[in-house]
Amino acid sequence: MSRTRLDRSSQLALRREELRVQCELQRQELAQHAAVIEGELSRIDRTVTVIRSFLNKPTLIAAAAVALALIGPARALRWISKGAMWYGVAKRMLGTFSAFRHTRVGTNQLTVDS
Numbered sequence: 001m002s003r004t005r006l007d008r009s010s011q012l013a014l015r016r017e018e019l020r021v022q023c024e025l026q027r028q029e030l031a032q033h034a035a036v037i038e039g040e041l042s043r044i045d046r047t048v049t050v051i052r053s054f055l056n057k058p059t060l061i062a063a064a065a066v067a068l069a070l071i072g073p074a075r076a077l078r079w080i081s082k083g084a085m086w087y088g089v090a091k092r093m094l095g096t097f098s099a100f101r102h103t104r105v106g107t108n109q110l111t112v113d114s
Contacts, residue, residue, distance in 0.1 A: 054060060068076050 071079075
């Protein structure tokens with residue numbers, strides 16, 4: 001009878017360890033998914049923050065309305081789309097330049113600093 005208890009006890013201990021390992025793997029997987037979601041939500045949070053800061057400045061809203069009335073909606077839309085295009089180009093160029101600045105040459109680990 002004590003041998004049966006010992007076998008049952010070791011089986012339960014083994015099962016407990018298997019479940020503990022499984023839980024740890026699930027925690028790691030969940031942490032990875034949470035990091036991806038957090039990255040996406042941080043972009044949304046930054047956008048909401050910018051919009052809220054804009055809406056909390058009535059002078060800025062009035063200036064934007066006057067500018068829109070003076071230059072016209074069609075021209076404003078053209079300027080905004082061109083500005084967005086140039087912003088994207090500048091962002092890519094700066095990213096490329098930054099990557100180029102930090103490239104390692106051979107084993108000397110040379111970098112160009114301004």
